[in-house]
Amino acid sequence: MADTLDPTTLGDLLRVASAPDFARWQDQIKKTGGCAQPVHLTGWSLTRDKSTGQVLHTYSTQDEPGGRLRIACGNRRASRCQPCAYLYAGDAYRLVRAGLSGDDAMNIPAAVRERPRVFATLTAPSFGRVHNIPDTGSRCRCGTRHTVDDPALGTALDPETYDYTGAVLFNNHAGELWHRFINRLRRELAASAGLTQKAFKESARLSFNKVAEFQKRGAIHFHAVIRIDGPDGPDSPPPEWATLDLLTQAIREAREHSYTAVTVPAVENEPARTLCWGEKLDVRPIQAFDDGDDISEQKVAAYVAKYATKAAETTGALDRRVGELAELDQHRVPEHARRLIRACWDLDPLYPDRKLWAWAHMLGFRGHFLTKSRRYSSTFTERRQVRADYRAAEQRQALGLPEPDTTLVLADWQYAGHGHTPGESALAASIAEDIRINRETAREAMQDQRTNEGEY
Secondary structure: OHHHOOHHHHHHHHHHHOOOOHHHHHHHHHHOOOOOOOEEEEEEEEEEEOOOOOEEEEEEHHHOHHHOEEEOOOOOOOOOOHHHHHHHHHHHHHHHHHHHHOEHHHOEOHHHHHOOEEEEEEOOOOOOOEOOOOOOOOOOOOOOOOOOOOOOOOOEOOOOOOOHHHHHHHHHHHHHHHHHHHHHHHHHHHHHOOOOHHHHHHHOEEEEEEEEEEOOOOOEEEEEEEEEEEOOEOOOOOOOOOOHHHHHHHHHHHHHOHHHOEEEOOEOOEOOEEEOOOOOEEEEEEEOOOOOOOEEHHHHHHHHHHHOOOOHHHHOOOOOOOOOOHHHHHOOOOHHHHHHHHHHHHHOOOOHHHOOOOOHHHOOOOOOOEEEOOOOOOOHHHHHHHHHHHHHHHHHHHHOOOOHHHEEEEEEEEEEEEOOOHHHHHHHHHHHHHHHHHHHHHHHHHHHHHHHHHHO
16 A cells, blocks of 8 residues: 555655554544544543432543544445445445335335335436437447447537536426426326325325436436335235236326426526426336346345435536536536536526525535435434444443443533544555455355355
8 A cells, every 4th residue: 555655645644553542543443434534523421320320431532542533424425435335325225125125123014025116217308419329239429339438428419509507407406306206196096096186095105215316418317116005104005906007107197297397487598498307217117036127126226225325426527515616627527517517507696596506516406315205114314323222232331331221421522623634544445445355255255154055
């Protein structure tokens, strides 16, 4: 590692590694999973026995390296913090998988496997011709056979005629388009079953989990797991009329219905626009196992988890808010992404309520990347609480403290910064890599054990 570091970083690394409290610093970073941007806290905590008032344990950051406690940033973006994004992706995978195959720890019955369920992809419309790899394997319209990693893919063939305004406005209203689509889907299902909206709610519930993905052209589209349950969610079976074919057809009709469109009013020199989903719609049944052309529960969960940690930076945009247009030159943002960001800048004063400039780094998109209906499965908050409870129990055992219902904890914490120095960053990256290798080794060993057990 030392051979690849610049002199400044190497000097700082040696300073950190030679410090008398390096072992404790290293222990802190290991507990964060090798977090690339840890949050620094200062403060103290005190644990008392509720009945006697006896002080059972005290802690202060005064004895920590630099007088600070470092905790994981929890950022979901892989471009910002790979270790925390890995944890987020793991939670996303389990939440999606639980809604497909059940999970006793989340109180989701395995009977959800028997429900009508599909994996649907709703795309953005065309805003102009872009460089692509045709499905037929022929050349792009530009006359070139692009490779899959060609940076030209997704960029406009003619930037002067490409509708950058329409692209960012679609991204900006994508959340509303989804909300309208789901509302219309419920109505289509009710109509197909010959029910009123009230009767539909009394007999069935629509559950979903969706993730947003940026296409190479910078337009957002959604991948969604959509499932029909009984009125009480996963705990109740769906009615007899709820079939896979009915769900599939209702999705197609809901996407095409005029209700799902959003109208943007005319402002100054911008005409009124009607935003709607693109013509391309993919609806595929989800199978319990991989047995052919249909997709399996595991593939769907892995696909959603993969895109849950990505955002517009996959198109060449920035992974944080843009303060000034000059930053685009500083970070060498590609021309296509630059024009989309510039469109957000130009449109922001025309549509002040849409906050386009605040979301320019997301090419106008202002929604959550991973959302779900209330009864699809568990939540990220619950998963984080499970980990927090486990770590608290582990610490109580290590310190010999009684159960939390018999103790009172007093604490005072203050934010003191975040991140690493250059040397600390290099060391943290090394720790994160060691953790990744150990994790992969353990996974391979577990897989080998399962394979061997199956042979006997």
